[in-house]
Amino acid sequence: MGRAYVVGTFDTKGAELRYVAGLAAAVGVQVGTVDLSTSGDPADHPDDVDVSATEVAAAHPRGAGAVFTGDRGSAVAAMAEAFEHWLTARDDVAGVLGLGGSGGTALITPAMRALPVGVPKLMVSTVAAGDVSGYVDASDIAMFPSVTDVAGLNRISRRVLGNAAHALAGAVRDPVPPADDLPAVALSMFGVTTPCVTATARGLGAGFDPLVFHSTGTGGRAMEKLVDDGLIATVLDITTTEVCDLIAGGVMSAGEQRLDAIARTGVPYVGSCGALDMVNFGAFDTVPEQYRERHLYRHNPQVTLMRTTADECRRIGEFLAAKLNACSGPVRFLLPEGGLSVLDASGQPFHDPAADEVLFETLENEVRQHADRQVLRLPHNINDTEFVDALLREFHAVREAGSPAAAVGQPAGRQTGGRE
Structure with missing residues (x-):
């Protein structure tokens, strides 16, 4: 005991x-x-x-x-x-x-x-x-x-x-009985990427244990702590929006260390641009003065979203590229040309293909790509069924290319202490 x-x-x-x-x-x-x-x-x-x-x-x-x-x-x-x-x-x-x-x-x-x-x-x-x-x-x-x-x-x-x-x-x-031996898969989600993440988790099937994290700053840090603890076999980082808040000063940043656990552990990783079209603030009157004339969207009385600009998308892409380049494990990063969220779909308030293209080009140009580190474009919105299919396909590809421990369904990395 x-x-x-x-x-x-x-x-x-x-x-x-x-x-x-x-x-x-x-x-x-x-x-x-x-x-x-x-x-x-x-x-x-x-x-x-x-x-x-x-x-x-x-x-x-x-x-x-x-x-x-x-x-x-x-x-x-x-x-x-x-x-x-x-x-x-x-x-x-x-x-x-x-x-x-x-x-x-x-x-x-x-x-x-x-x-x-x-x-x-x-x-x-x-x-x-x-x-x-x-x-x-x-x-x-x-x-x-x-x-x-x-x-x-x-x-x-x-x-x-x-x-x-x-x-x-x-x-x-009276400790909680240990979970079954299914490999744990981490998924990052936001309200505007929920259709994608829900369908992806369902598409994993009965052979995996999906753990969904809300990308609110704390959620990203919690996900990566579990990666560091050796409790995650594969990461489906669909919603990297916390990086927007770091770059532009929003309220849901996970800090400069976002993605560092992925690099440290070499865990198989599939990422995407989920909600990189937005920066998060609280109620409308809490938006910083310098942003009051920006493209703002009142998500609800307590949450105000700000559309990222092309320059912010460039800086977001540079941050993500540097982190992905530090990863030793297999990496896929998927670019949804049809939009980064529900709000970035055609006809929706944040639809801005030009800003998205700056993000995509920055990632393609800055990420040092090879067989095990790839940036892939898809002509779909992130919530489209075809994009979910691509995520699942690349998920299985990185697991196959990953460490022997991940390939058999057991996460690598630091294990729990004597209690376990």
Whole structure:
């Protein structure tokens, strides 16, 4: 079953951490306690924990001296790095539960994010009721609002901490049975490419396990985290629209690292230009002033779309080409000449063949093509049946050309920890 780790700064939250560890152990879960205190004062480091702060700090690339600096800010940042190295090096992690305020949450969650998706991760935090995207990002951390401060045991904190302890114990003691051995296929989707992605997922048939990700920034990062975790056999990156938001300053960028996991792992990859005709903003009055005179489309009261220009399409193409050129695995990138989305079809508000052509020509000119890296034009809209057929045909081609692991349906790359 592995071990459930209860982690935090025992110099300030020892009573709460011991309470949680005791509850989890009382229901038969093997528990390990980990001290993340950063003071460096031996008097502040209890001797009744399983893993001392000194042991964790020693996992820092520059040693424990990089952690115990005497400066709280640098010490917390360095301990976070040390804890990530320490935790990810273990093969017995069945789950992790952390307690903390804003500092403790920032200290603990980077290591949680580095664990594979599926390993239970619970964070009881004073900041859990606000915007937690900076702590959770693309991982599956469950944030528990502490309600009262994590500053002693009382009638409220005992209930909240107890619920968290029992949630961790239940997840560790009764794990979800493993999925079947079908190879997992990642697909990226947006509302304006839904017909294509839905038909493609259906067309994969019963021999694959399709995982669809919404291309909202977090979705792209989540997809690539699973690629890095070795949980994805093949990627059908139909909707690369997050790159538009990176280039033009929209609200759904997945960051500069988009497609880097594809390059790192060599996973077989089929991509396309899904929704590269649009940049995403919130409600109409949130569109930046410099874009107010651009071609805007009110998708709904909370989402405003902006048509990409020819210059933006050129820069998008250059970004994608550089990423595709870094890929060592088999790559196909399909260009839908009939439009990049529902809105880019003939007669629709974003139909702009000239801008699309700049994108296509940039990709064709910049991608270094060979037998295993090809850019292919098709005279169809991305949502047409014929385009779906082409995606499925190239999907099978890259799988056949891919690594031996992918060819037999098992993803390559980093595997999950001891829990699995």
